[in-house]
Amino acid sequence: EVQLLQSGGGLVQPGGSLRLSCAASGFTFRLYAMTWVRQAPGKGLEWVSTINNTGGTTRYADSVKGRFTVSRDNSKNTLFLQMDSLRAEDTARYYCARGSDTHDWGQGTLVTVSS
């Protein structure tokens, strides 16, 4: 069974940083691209970032480019999202997902940016 277990959310002040993690199991992690998607309270889904299976290619939404960094550790089956220079509009539940077709989803982790 595919499992994506997320951690690392919380409350942070504007301008601060957070690092999200997504621990994968139940599939061969190193073979799959991984994606981050977010959902602001009461809103729809917004793509944030995708990393290819090796970590050599990364893509970002314009809204986070230059502030967020996606990475992965294939030896530990874990995906990361480093979020810097956080803004109020980054407040959302963040989901990791398997593949660019978002085949399977993590449970989500809430990030709140507020003073």
Add this chain to the structure above:
Amino acid sequence: DIQMTQSPPSLSASVGDRVTITCRASQGISNYLTWFQQKPGKAPKSLIYGASTLQSGVPSRFSGSGSGTDFTLTISSLEPEDFATYYCQQYHSYPLTFGGGSDVDIK
């Protein structure tokens, strides 16, 4: 960027009804389309990928069709557990983009 337009934004239906949701892409995406179901407070659950391939474990009352720019999600006979919000997403090109969602609630 490819815009994904879903319709209707919301609909009211009864158990047993046939429900159809459409998704239109602003340019051709072949069959690089997936459909999700999301219930309040829960993570999205993938239903269909490749426009028409059912995910493992998804009931056969769900089906998807279409190619190019026009796509359809059909629920052949609505069950109580199907009341939820449905989204489409294209993965043809970056940025990946989602439809605005279609809320299916009880009539």
